[in-house]
Amino acid sequence: MRRIISVLLENEPGALSRVVGLFSQRNYNIETLTVAPTEDETLSRLTVTTTGSDRVIEQITKQLNKLIEVVKLVDLTEGSHIERELMLIKLKASGSQRAEIKRTVDIFRGQIVDVTSTVYTVQLAGDSDKLDAFIQAVGTTGVLEVVRSGVSGIARGEKVLSI
Amino acid sequence: MELLSGADMLIRSLQDEGIEYIYGYPGGAALHIYDALFRQDKVKHILVRHEQAAVHMADGYARASGKPGTVLVTSGPGATNTITGIATAFMDSIPMVVLCGQVASTLIGEDAFQETDMIGVSRPVVKHNISVRHPSEIPEVIRKAYYIAATGRPGPVVVDIPKDMTTPNERYEYEYPKKVKLRSYNPAIRGHAGQIRKAAEMLLAAKRPIIYAGGGVVLGKASEQLTDLAHMLGHPVTNTLMGIGSFPASDKQSLGWLGMHGSYESNMAMHHSDLILAVGARFDDRVTNATEKFCPGARIIHIDIDPASISKTVEADVPIVGPVDSVLKELIALVKESKAKPDNDALKAWWKQIDEWRAFHGMRYEKSDTYIKPQEVIEALHRLTNGDAYVTTDVGQHQMFTAQYYKFNKPNRWINSGGLGTMGFGLPAAMGVKLSYPDDDVICVTGEGSIQMNIQELSTCKQYNLPVKVVNLNNQALGMVKQWQDMNYESRHSQSYMESLPDFIKLAEAYGHVGIRIDRKEDLEPKLKEAFAMKDKLVFIDIYVDPHEHVYPMQVARGSMKDMWLSKTERV
Numbered sequence: 001m002r003r004i005i006s007v008l009l010e011n012e013p014g015a016l017s018r019v020v021g022l023f024s025q026r027n028y029n030i031e032t033l034t035v036a037p038t039e040d041e042t043l044s045r046l047t048v049t050t051t052g053s054d055r056v057i058e059q060i061t062k063q064l065n066k067l068i069e070v071v072k073l074v075d076l077t078e079g080s081h082i083e084r085e086l087m088l089i090k091l092k093a094s095g096s097q098r099a100e101i102k103r104t105v106d107i108f109r110g111q112i113v114d115v116t117s118t119v120y121t122v123q124l125a126g127d128s129d130k131l132d133a134f135i136q137a138v139g140t141t142g143v144l145e146v147v148r149s150g151v152s153g154i155a156r157g158e159k160v161l162s163i
Numbered sequence: 164m165e166l167l168s169g170a171d172m173l174i175r176s177l178q179d180e181g182i183e184y185i186y187g188y189p190g191g192a193a194l195h196i197y198d199a200l201f202r203q204d205k206v207k208h209i210l211v212r213h214e215q216a217a218v219h220m221a222d223g224y225a226r227a228s229g230k231p232g233t234v235l236v237t238s239g240p241g242a243t244n245t246i247t248g249i250a251t252a253f254m255d256s257i258p259m260v261v262l263c264g265q266v267a268s269t270l271i272g273e274d275a276f277q278e279t280d281m282i283g284v285s286r287p288v289v290k291h292n293i294s295v296r297h298p299s300e301i302p303e304v305i306r307k308a309y310y311i312a313a314t315g316r317p318g319p320v321v322v323d324i325p326k327d328m329t330t331p332n333e334r335y336e337y338e339y340p341k342k343v344k345l346r347s348y349n350p351a352i353r354g355h356a357g358q359i360r361k362a363a364e365m366l367l368a369a370k371r372p373i374i375y376a377g378g379g380v381v382l383g384k385a386s387e388q389l390t391d392l393a394h395m396l397g398h399p400v401t402n403t404l405m406g407i408g409s410f411p412a413s414d415k416q417s418l419g420w421l422g423m424h425g426s427y428e429s430n431m432a433m434h435h436s437d438l439i440l441a442v443g444a445r446f447d448d449r450v451t452n453a454t455e456k457f458c459p460g461a462r463i464i465h466i467d468i469d470p471a472s473i474s475k476t477v478e479a480d481v482p483i484v485g486p487v488d489s490v491l492k493e494l495i496a497l498v499k500e501s502k503a504k505p506d507n508d509a510l511k512a513w514w515k516q517i518d519e520w521r522a523f524h525g526m527r528y529e530k531s532d533t534y535i536k537p538q539e540v541i542e543a544l545h546r547l548t549n550g551d552a553y554v555t556t557d558v559g560q561h562q563m564f565t566a567q568y569y570k571f572n573k574p575n576r577w578i579n580s581g582g583l584g585t586m587g588f589g590l591p592a593a594m595g596v597k598l599s600y601p602d603d604d605v606i607c608v609t610g611e612g613s614i615q616m617n618i619q620e621l622s623t624c625k626q627y628n629l630p631v632k633v634v635n636l637n638n639q640a641l642g643m644v645k646q647w648q649d650m651n652y653e654s655r656h657s658q659s660y661m662e663s664l665p666d667f668i669k670l671a672e673a674y675g676h677v678g679i680r681i682d683r684k685e686d687l688e689p690k691l692k693e694a695f696a697m698k699d700k701l702v703f704i705d706i707y708v709d710p711h712e713h714v715y716p717m718q719v720a721r722g723s724m725k726d727m728w729l730s731k732t733e734r735v
Contacts, residue, residue, distance in 0.1 A: 017286070018286060068291045071346060071347040163346065
């Protein structure tokens with residue numbers, strides 16, 4: 001099953017490599033990984049999406065918790081949550097294609113953020129499935145380049161991950 | 164406040180931490196530190212002949228004393244040579260601090276002479292590692308390193324110290340921190356009361372219970388509580404290889420140790436039990452055999468300081484995260500005040516069954532008229548030392564024979580590399596013990612394969628007068644490898660035979676020690692006596708043992724706990 005694990009990490013050199021190293025040492029999957037400092041500059045927030053049986057996921061969270069620099073973590077998929085991923089995608093756009101692509105971008109509530117006579121660069125945010133669906137909708141033949149941020153997530157409602 | 168250089172702060176911090184001995188080897192990046200060491204006499208340094216041995220010395224000391232060991236080495240090869248030792252300590256949760264020199268911070272990343280990314284290289288085999296980024300941080304870093312190493316589930320901590328952090332003419336205010344606070348590291352201080360209550364009820368209701376005690380009981384200094392609880396309940400106790408000594412082997416409730424080469428009765432009792440109380444053990448693959456066939460009728464209570472050890476390989480029914488001593492104390496109190504009493508009829512029937520297993524096949528071996536049996540050497544050692552010696556081993560058949568036939572009644576005396584299985588561990592570990600326990604018998608039981616992996620330390624023994632007794636069970640082959648080849652590869656002895664063994668007697672003498680060869684049965688006891696009578700000498704006792712002997716019992720691969728070979732021909 002796919003899980004989204006959110007981690008508060010000491011914002012120190014080497015801390016990220018411990019997390020990444022743990023996944024490879026113990027043969028766990030990383031599907032996406034995002035990390036950036038939080039409003040408290042001593043902390044980084046890291047989101048990792050992974051897959052595994054319940055037992056593997058339990059081990060992943062326990063092993064992460066053992067890392068000295070991990071301050072706190074939560075498996076967001078255990079409760080209701082919001083997940084977002086940002087995609088920048090460069091599409092071939094000339095002649096009659098231009099209007100069709102623009103329509104599709106609007107339907108997906110994306111934005112064209114850069115334009116040349118033959119290329120649109122589109123920005124799109126949403127859950128990972130929505131980004132996949134957009135790529136499918138525009139057809140892979142027109143896609144010149146894709147860059148995705150990986151998933152960030154947050155719990156719904158009053159629940160917060162903070163110290 | 165006093166102003167000190169980084170190097171002086173480092174040594175002062177060790178003094179303030181109460182460190183008596185450090186084991187190490189100097190080199191370029193560590194020279195400021197070695198100079199600071201020279202200008203004081205509180206912290207004593209032991210110069211080994213190879214850095215790996217320094218780590219095993221620190222490890223042996225830590226296992227015997229329960230306190231963290233300390234290592235000091237230089238950057239690059241000095242640091243990388245410690246890795247096997249660090250991994251050994253990591254697998255067995257041994258507290259230790261390894262101080263590594265590093266090239267100057269201005270050179271890091273430039274492939275400087277003797278530069279290695281020790282933080283990166285050691286990361287998978289340490290509890291934590293820390294790089295010093297400013298000299299003024301040193302006291303805090305050292306305090307933190309010992310705190311992390313020794314608390315919670317213990318383990319090795321590496322401190323990487325770039326040379327410019329120890330420059331002699333840059334001085335900073337020195338104050339050793341009294342306390343450490345880490346917001347991200349808070350080991351459990353007691354177990355969950357509700358879970359402990361549930362465990363107590365289950366223990367009192369059990370009909371075929373067994374207590375399965377691991378290295379965590381030794382590390383958590385909980386032998387006394389374990390023994391008390393076992394006596395109150397009347398339950399049988401089995402130990403893991405790492406837990407040997409945590410419950411007295413001579414106690415009638417002891418079934419010996421369990422697993423691949425454990426006793427018949429302990430493996431049988433585990434398999435047929437209805438309740439397992441696991442204390443500071445981790446259901447290692449050398450214990451469980453095939454996990455899907457593991458103890459089908461048993462419910463499991465698992466006490467451990469490390470939540471990640473619980474339900475890792477085998478699901479626990481009642482997990483209890485906490486220090487084993489405090490959890491056991493609470494269990495004892497609950498059992499004492501409980502109205503429910505153990506089911507004596509059921510326990511009687513259970514003990515009857517266990518006694519039948521014992522009678523069928525207790526720990527035993529076939530004697531020989533021609534050969535000295537390795538097992539009888541260990542029995543003789545046990546007699547000669549009243550079962551009271553500190554015994555280290557290397558890895559292989561000799562290790563298993565020692566664990567089987569030296570009956571340990573006290574914790575911290577059985578010292579082996581259980582998790583990583585590191586050949587070359589025994590001699591330096593024994594040296595670490597002897598240094599701190601000069602009046603006790605310290606024996607390194609080894610084999611002619613293992614001893615050659617750190618034999619250079621005989622030189623260190625001479626320099627510091629460390630009269631350990633080295634008992635070399637010489638079967639002229641890598642015995643355990645050969646045994647597996649006999650059993651699984653139709654006796655094709657691929658690379659398990661050593662053709663040109665040195666003359667160990669001359670070798671011992673060359674290093675300034677005494678060598679004794681024993682190759683006749685009738686000489687065994689008298690010559691061992693002679694060796695042990697030389698209290699102030701390192702005696703290397705080279706004993707020619709039966710080269711065909713196998714270690715039994717041995718669990719059948721991929722079977723359940725009860726599937727074992729009992730000899731070359733009997734399988735149950």
